[in-house]
Amino acid sequence: MKIYKVGGAVRDRLLGRPVNDIDWLVVGASVEQMQALGYRPVGADFPVFIHPKSGEEYALARTERKSGRGYGGFTFHASPEVTLEEDLTRRDLTINAMAEDDHGAICDPYNGQQDLEDRLLRHVSPAFAEDPLRVLRVARFAARYAPLGFRVADETLALMRQISESGELQALTAERSWKEIERALMEPRPQVFIQVLRECGALKELMPEVDALFETGDGGAHTLAVLEQAALSEQPLNVRWACLLMGLDQGIDAVSKRFKAPRECQELAALVGEYRADCHRAAELPASALLDMLQRFDVYRRAQRLEDFIAACEMDARAAQRSFPQADLLRGAVAAAKAVQVQDLVQQGLTGQALGEAIKAERLKALEVFRKGV
Numbered sequence: 001m002k003i004y005k006v007g008g009a010v011r012d013r014l015l016g017r018p019v020n021d022i023d024w025l026v027v028g029a030s031v032e033q034m035q036a037l038g039y040r041p042v043g044a045d046f047p048v049f050i051h052p053k054s055g056e057e058y059a060l061a062r063t064e065r066k067s068g069r070g071y072g073g074f075t076f077h078a079s080p081e082v083t084l085e086e087d088l089t090r091r092d093l094t095i096n097a098m099a100e101d102d103h104g105a106i107c108d109p110y111n112g113q114q115d116l117e118d119r120l121l122r123h124v125s126p127a128f129a130e131d132p133l134r135v136l137r138v139a140r141f142a143a144r145y146a147p148l149g150f151r152v153a154d155e156t157l158a159l160m161r162q163i164s165e166s167g168e169l170q171a172l173t174a175e176r177s178w179k180e181i182e183r184a185l186m187e188p189r190p191q192v193f194i195q196v197l198r199e200c201g202a203l204k205e206l207m208p209e210v211d212a213l214f215e216t217g218d219g220g221a222h223t224l225a226v227l228e229q230a231a232l233s234e235q236p237l238n239v240r241w242a243c244l245l246m247g248l249d250q251g252i253d254a255v256s257k258r259f260k261a262p263r264e265c266q267e268l269a270a271l272v273g274e275y276r277a278d279c280h281r282a283a284e285l286p287a288s289a290l291l292d293m294l295q296r297f298d299v300y301r302r303a304q305r306l307e308d309f310i311a312a313c314e315m316d317a318r319a320a321q322r323s324f325p326q327a328d329l330l331r332g333a334v335a336a337a338k339a340v341q342v343q344d345l346v347q348q349g350l351t352g353q354a355l356g357e358a359i360k361a362e363r364l365k366a367l368e369v370f371r372k373g374v
Contacts, residue, residue, distance in 0.1 A: 001026065001027070001028045001029040001033065001080075002026075002027045002028055002084075002101065003024060003025070003026050003027075003058070003101075003102065004024070004025045004027065004084065004099040004100060004101055004107070005022055005023070005024065005025075005099065005100040006023050006024070006025045006087075006088070006098070006099045006100075007023045007091070007096050007097075007098075008021065008023065008096065009021065009022040009023060009100075010098045010099065010100045010106065011095045011096060011098065011112070011116070013100075014098075014106075014113065014116055015116060015148070022056065023057070023059070024051075024056060024057065024058040024059070025058075025059055025060075025061055025084070025087060025099060026049075026058050026059065026060050026061065027061045027082070027083065027084050027087070028061075028080050029060060029080055030060075030079065030080050031047055031060070031078075033080075034047070034049045034058070034060070035049075037052075038052035039051060039052060039058060040052070042057070046059070046060075046062055046078060047059065047060040047062070047078045048060075060078040060079075060082075061078065061082040061083070061084060061086070061087040062077060062078035062082055062087060062090075063077050063078075063082055063086050063087070063090060064077070064090050084099055084107055085107075085109045088107070088109060088110065088124070089109075089110070089124055089125055089127075090124075090125075090127065091124055092123065092124065092128060092131070092134045092137060092138065093112075093115075093121055093122060093123060093124065093138065093141065093156075094110045094111055094112040094115045094120075094122050094123070094124055095112045095115050095116055095121070095122075096112070097109070097110045097112055097124050098112040098113070110124050115153075119145075119148060119149040119150045119151065120150070120151065120152075120153045121138055121141055121142060121145070121150055121151065121152045121153060121156060122153035122155070122156050123138075123153070123155070123156045123159060126159075128156070128159055129159045129162055129163055132163050132166075132168035132169045132171060132172055133172060133176060133180065134160075134163075135160045135163050135164065135169065135197070135200060135202045136172075136177065136180035136181070136184070136197075136202070137180060138152060138156065138160060138196070139152075139184065139192075139193045139196035139197050139200075139202070140180055140183055140184040140187060140193055142189075142192050142193065142196045143184050143187035143188070143189045143190055143191075143192040143193035143196075144187045144188065144189075146188070146189040146192045147188050147189060152196060152199075157196075157199060157200055160196075160200035160202065161200045161201050163200075163202075164200050164201035164202045164204075164205050165201060167205075169202060169205045169206060170205065174258065174259050174260040175260060177206065177259055178259040178260055178261060181259060182237060185227075185237060185240040185241060185244070186237060186240070187231075188231055189228070189231060190227045190228075190230070190231050190240060190244075191224040191225070191227040191228045191231075194210070194223070194224060194227065194244070195224065198211060198214060198220075207255060209245075209248050209251040209254070209255055210223065210244065210245070210247075210248070210255070213247050213248070219247045220247075222247060222319055222320070223243075223244065223246075223247050225319035225320075226243045226244075226246065226247075226315050226316055226318075226319040227240065227243055227244060228319070229243075229315040229318040229319050230243045230312075230315045233311075233315070235311055235312075235315065236308070237262075237265060238262070238264045238265045238268045238269075238308055239268065239308050239311045239312050239315070241256075241261060241265040241268070241269055242265070242268045242269040242271075242272040242273075242308075242309075242312040243272075243312055243315050243316070245269045245272075245273065246269075246272050246273060246276055246312065246316060248273060252269050252270055252273040253266070253270055255269075256269055256270070267305070268305065268308050268309065268312065271296070271297065271305070271309055272309060272312045272313065275293060275296070275309070276312075276313055276316065278293060279309070279310070279313040279326055279330070280313065280316075280317070280326060282326040282329050282330055282333075283325075283326065283329060286371070287364055287367035287368040287370075287371050288364060290333050290367050290371070291337065291360070291363055291364050291367055294306075294333065294334060294337055294363075295360075297309065299334050299337070299338075300337075300338065303334070306330065306334065310326075310327050310330055310331070313326065313327075314327060332370060333367055333370060336363075336366045336367055336369070336370035337363045337366055337367060339366060340359065340362045340363050340366055342359055345358045345359060345362065
């Protein structure tokens with residue numbers, strides 16, 4: 001029985017990057033042996049165990065065979081006879097198919113260290129094409145390691161194209177796809193994720209609405225530039241999702257629902273799609289239109305939502321190399337509307353609909369005064 005560090009922990013140590021999570025692989029052990037040593041089994045698909053003291057996960061070496069569609073269409077075989085090399089060959093990229101023993105020695109049967117030096121994301125074996133999720137994973141790794149000069153190897157991109165053309169991407173569940181998309185959008189270069197998906201034909205399969213932006217004009221290039229700005233300014237996920245979809249004339253809700261994006265992502269993307277143009281011409285909007293916008297954003301109870309909207313629109317302006325004075329204007333409008341003393345109206349005996357109408361009228365007056373002063 002031997003235990004190895006595998007995958008990302010080895011890769012990132014060799015790259016000089018922080019190692020946050022460690023994947024442990026056990027070779028030469030049976031399920032019964034692991035349980036006898038106090039390891040607690042978890043999961044039903046393949047044998048993974050929780051260490052009795054550290055709480056970390058340890059997986060038995062295993063092989064896999066394609067048995068159905070999608071990333072879940074595999075049967076696994078784990079036994080003491082499965083070798084380290086056999087386990088590593090089922091992994092996606094050579095840089096993820098390295099193992100390190102407890103003496104620090106590296107087992108690298110597929111030249112992952114050379115690919116690290118060459119800055120290549122290259123598949124381990126033709127079996128790569130059996131798992132459609134790997135298209136998204138490789139594009140995500142490209143987004144993560146682009147600042148270090150990594151690119152997808154031509155032969156790997158060809159296999160990714162083959163997967164896209166096979167229809168296998170349609171077998172991915174919304175939840176699993178979203179997990180990869182979410183992580184990719186939070187990488188240092190999320191625009192690279194979209195570029196790689198487009199290069200291999202996966203964007204057209206997964207997000208045809210976004211892919212269509214590249215077919216005419218500069219909509220696609222602008223979307224990539226907006227994503228780049230969002231990453232540079234370290235925007236949160238909901239802002240980055242809104243930045244990805246803001247160029248769509250229609251279909252924003254459809255894309256969000258297709259991937260079951262979190263509610264705050266769906267809401268912000270929809271609001272940016274609806275009010276983006278109004279935001280950029282905020283200086284021209286009458287007080288009534290400003291009030292309608294503030295009401296729609298529910299700024300009196302959900303101030304952060306307008307801030308996220310402003311952030312997305314600012315990324316849009318930066319991508320076009322424009323200044324964005326609209327941010328101060330919208331914040332000033334919010335301050336003017338919030339300055340209305342609702343309690344004064346309540347003390348006048350107003351209730352229900354009458355109170356609501358009075359509040360709206362007072363806020364409109366406050367915004368009209370504010371507009372004159374801008």
